[in-house]
Amino acid sequence: MDFDFSAILLGLTVVFGVVWALDRLFFYKARMTKAVAAGQEVREPVAVDWARSLFPVMLAVLLLRSFVAEPFRIPSGSMMPTLDVGDFILVNKFTYGLRMPAFNNKLVGLGEPKRGDVVVFRFPGYICTDGGKQVRSGDQSCADPHAPVPSQNWIKRIIGLPGDRVEMHGDQLLINGEPVNADEVGPYVGNPKRDESRLMLEMGATVWNEHLGAVNHLTARMPAYTTPPPIPNQRVPSEVPAGCYLVMGDNRYNSTDSRWWGCMPEENLAGKAFLIWLSLNGSGVAFDRMGRIIH
Template identity: 70%
Template sequence: MAAFDFSAFLLGVTVLFGVVWLIDILFLAKPRRARAEAAGTEIAEPWPVDWARSLFPVILVVLILRSFVAEPFRIPSGSMMPTLDVGDFILVNKFSYGLRMPAFNNKLVANGEPRRGDVVVFRFPGYRCPDGNGHVVRSGDMTCQDPTMPVPSENWIKRVIGVPGDRIETRGSDLFINGERVAMDELGPYKGDPKQPEDSLLMNYGSKLYTEHLGSVNHTIALTPAYNMPMDIPNAVVPSEVPKGCYIVMGDNRMNSTDSRWWGCMPEENLVGKAFFVWLAWRGFDNGVTGIFDFSRMGKVIH
């Protein structure tokens, strides 16, 4: 999920307003009152101080809620269909895996780790590319032609498939965890809105829906072999065994998801939180099936 780094902006504005208000309290307010009393006029606060005093508490509360409680995100692509659709607005629990510093994302308080089946939001780590000197680096270039390309500041969402120590293998549509094939039950062909590009793609290529039994989590995935067949695991950039401090993540739209099969494991320090709720489902104005909003998805618990 590509996004402007609002957390960094919010942190910066909070610090700025707090500093302005504090400087005024410590150094400027008392002389200003004295001048006003001497002149027999009302105290007139400069507009920066008035804004800082009024907005600092509000922005601080918003920063705390977004950083430590829940943060909203919008789904921009179909990689998590059918679980999450383009235009879904979700809430992410920021406390599920510990408290992290706003903007910097370093962990302050530990509170559990992701489990298989969790739907997680994370900062995109970049593609693993050889740098030409015998090392592997993270790059924003999917082709690895430019290993020095900066990794874009984006938030992505996928499902945790493998946790540290797991042995993950994929063979076409089949997924194996620690040597055992993950069971699936066929539900039937994908049916959606032909006016929506992502729905149309799945239907045109004969996508089928399955219930995947990922441990204790049962969820729906879409398989579309006629459209694309991603690289198997293990491959040149993804070993079979998940290393410590990393997770293998995949989209529920298995044949149309750029995920760990392409760029390797997702580092633990990149975690943002656990997705848990769809609070709004926007479908646009040109939608004859569900209308502007898809009320059937609003209020859905993500699992």
Template identity: 75%
Template sequence: MEFDFSAILLGLTVLFGVVWGLDRLLFYTKRKARLDAAGEEYRDPAPVDWARSLFPVVLVVLVLRSFVAEPFRIPSGSMMPTLDVGDFILVNKFAYGLRMPAFNTKFVSLGEPKRGDVVVFRFPGYLCEDENGTMVRSGDISCADPHAPVPNQNWIKRVIGVPGDTIESHGDELLINGKPVAADLIGPYQGNAKRDESRLMMDYQATVWTEHLPRSDGKGTIDHMIARMPAYSMPFPLPNDKVPSKVPPGCYIVMGDNRYNSTDSRWWGCLPEQNLAGKAFLIWLSWKGPGAGWIDFSRIGRIIH
């Protein structure tokens, strides 16, 4: 079963607020007068006392998670070496505008993603053709069931193309607006062999590079690390049947930094703007687990570029 924590927080906030508010509006005065007349100490009924105590706490948590910063855990290796499995990150929730909690509807616009941003978003689903020849979003990667429900999951990738960009990708080669994106070899990937994700990359002789992604404003580059592992798999090229060469309005092309082991826009098309959750900016904990060092203190406090 999938849980939407924002929806749960919103529901609890409404529930506690309604219970407390209705009690104060309809029952509090008469109950207090009755207890005062009887000489008894006033005390709220247990449900009302719980609602009164928890409402401000839940409300503050809801506001902070919805409009300021929200914690997320990295579940897969698709953003290695930038983000590791077990990294706990903070996401700026107001970087691209304020959105209604649970519904994700934007009501205040504060900016748009730029090339190189690491973004968290609600997975939009795989683009599949239904029985009428219409492209729909499905939870089935094979598209055997184009009407399969899309799982309610948060994913994280890097923005490679913004609306109006022309994007081409063939193996290691990435072109933006007709110009190749430069990358400098750092060396072989070196990780913790006790962890599955790191061991896979070392087994397939992954290499680490510094990619120089041109900024959206044309002023310099965003320099960040990527991993290449062509012995592992060959991703779909861009453009393809799900992604046009020119990024349409309201959409973004996103990729994982682990370029050969990332299910991203090359698989399921452009990321709709309304699916954005925020911009990742900080690693606040890096959990490696038993047998692998437990906590990687060297990654704590690292700014995400």
């Protein structure tokens, strides 16, 4: 989704609040005095009535979404099998600190991301070169390094922390020289009527239980589909820079992630995903997925 709902919500809250406040400061008393003198009921202008009614609601929603929990919908299969297309998740907005709504600058630091966390973040754009300088562009080919980066929320898993040395060649992931082990669970099982599942079935996808430090989670492998760039590459150095994180999708061969566009800046973090509260699988509600804790 290319529009910034947080910015729209903040803007509406400010507009309603200003309209209501200006009326109370400059117009309400005169209007009430006039109505009382005429023996009539005090009537508010339509705009003021709307502002008075909606401002508290907008403010409450803004505070909840900005500082407590925010809902997101999974739009693609890049995090399968952990998260499926049609999952509706909740994201903890204060795990890593409180941020200013819409502007996203950190107000209070409360914690740091850990390896294995599933995080939502603002897509930073592709790394391109423009006049010898590295810039972020919305154009993956970098033919237009000035292409605006769309305002989108993405979700991936943190693989590398600042200062980590990360290598990845095919399925083999190494962090600080130590291989990340994974055990094969078996072939992927899904609904062939759904596009994402049909692709994985056709490509012979297998499911693995990856041991990423203290976090055990499922990944999918389907090397017959594509070959992602290795790490390091021209966009990803061997050591993760300060203030950045390497993120990947659990669907390792079908995820446009840090391997393609570089590290995810800390200031782009939106929060940590922690719960699937609703899941729609195309034919109805997937009750078996509802209430799952995200690992």
